[in-house]
Amino acid sequence: MSFTNTIIPRSVEWKETYIRLLDQQKLPAVTEYIKLQTISDVWEAIKALKVRGAPAIGITAAFGLALAAKQYETENLEEFHRLLVRDHDYLASSRPTAVNLFWALGRLVKSVQSAVSVNEAKTSLLHEAIQIQVEDEATCRRIGEHALPLFKNGDSVMTICNAGSIATARYGTALAPFYLAKEKNINLSVYACETRPVLQGARLTTWELLQADVDVTLITDNMAAHTIFSKGISAIIVGADRIAANGDTANKIGTYNLALLAGAFQIPFYVAAPLSTFDTETKSGTEIPIEERDPKEITHFGGQQIAPDHVKVFNPAFDVTPHHLITGIITEKGVLSGDYSSEIQKVFKGEV
Ligand code: MRU
Secondary structure (H helix, E strand, O other): OOOOOOOOOOOEEEOOOOEEEEOOOOOOOOOOEEEEOOHHHHHHHHHOOOOOOHHHHHHHHHHHHHHHHHOOOOOOHHHHHHHHHHHHHHHHOOOOOOHHHHHHHHHHHHHOOOOOOHHHHHHHHHHHHHHHHHHHHHHHHHHHHHHHHHOOOOOEEEEOOOOOHHHOOOOOOOOHHHHHHHHOOOOOEEEEEOOOOOOHHHHHHHHHHHHOOOEEEEEOHHHHHHHHHHHOOOEEEEOOOEEEOOOOEEEEOOHHHHHHHHHHHOOOEEEEOOHHHEEOOOOOHHHOOOOEOOOHHHHEEOOEEOOOOOOOOOOEOEEEEOHHHOOEEEEOOEEEOOOHHHHHHHHHOOOO
16 A cells, blocks of 8 residues: 555645644544634634644645635625634744744735725635645655655654645654655565653554554654664654754654754654745744643643642643754755754855
């Protein structure tokens, strides 16, 4: 079975009067879809991780803004723009770290700048949201094509979190090479870190890869060093939520640990991300806002309390890997490496 004939469900689908969302919080036990009918449904779904993964968050927010605008009753273009900015700001407040959210919402607002009527503006918003989703699928496939030659038949590769098909329009970023390898009969094995505290690796990455018949083994996060050593892991590949102008990369908490381990074991550490995840306005990782989430994600497990009442908790959802620990950043334009500041500048100037 290959990815081409595997139907991994789409995380987000536009359905004219609502957004159909795969509820990623219920996976893998239940494959359930929810209807997002209002902008607050969309905000809640992003906040509660029913949809997660930087590109998928951006796509959902884009459809959310198009949906909200569709419901405006005004015929006045000035009033329309005022409501749009209000709703843009509301959706932008759902999660702080993944820059794709702000990038997608910004693209939508820009798409209506020259509209001459409210109707035209509503149509443009929807077209732009659809375009973002269509582009993301092609982008992820290209990321997979650029990533695949970095591995060889028989390699075992480690990943964390879920940077897969359901975190994007399709294919994923860090998981794209494994799907492409399957299509080309190249054998790659994946070691998936479970990704405490909310287990995107255990629940989502293994669920996705199993459907495409990719060889995947689940480990807990604290088994990473032992597994690299004992199973001969040849590389680590992760996704990204925001990449600063100097290449510093925010991704799921635990990524920085893996980058340090890769350095210690002298194996390559790759980040796979579309250009929509780069934030060239942010100079370095220290400027990236890191989301802190509900302490209950740590003090409770499957609804059961596992830590004493009132214990102090620190629950950052992301960490920042300094660029010097990254062997290469795999984008739809190719693999960046070396002097990230100038490489990133070149890509954004269209010189790559
Ligand atoms: O909190 P999440 O699940 O949204 O975090 C997701 C990640 O950290 C992913 O690795 C990243 O968004 C890349 S998804 C292609």
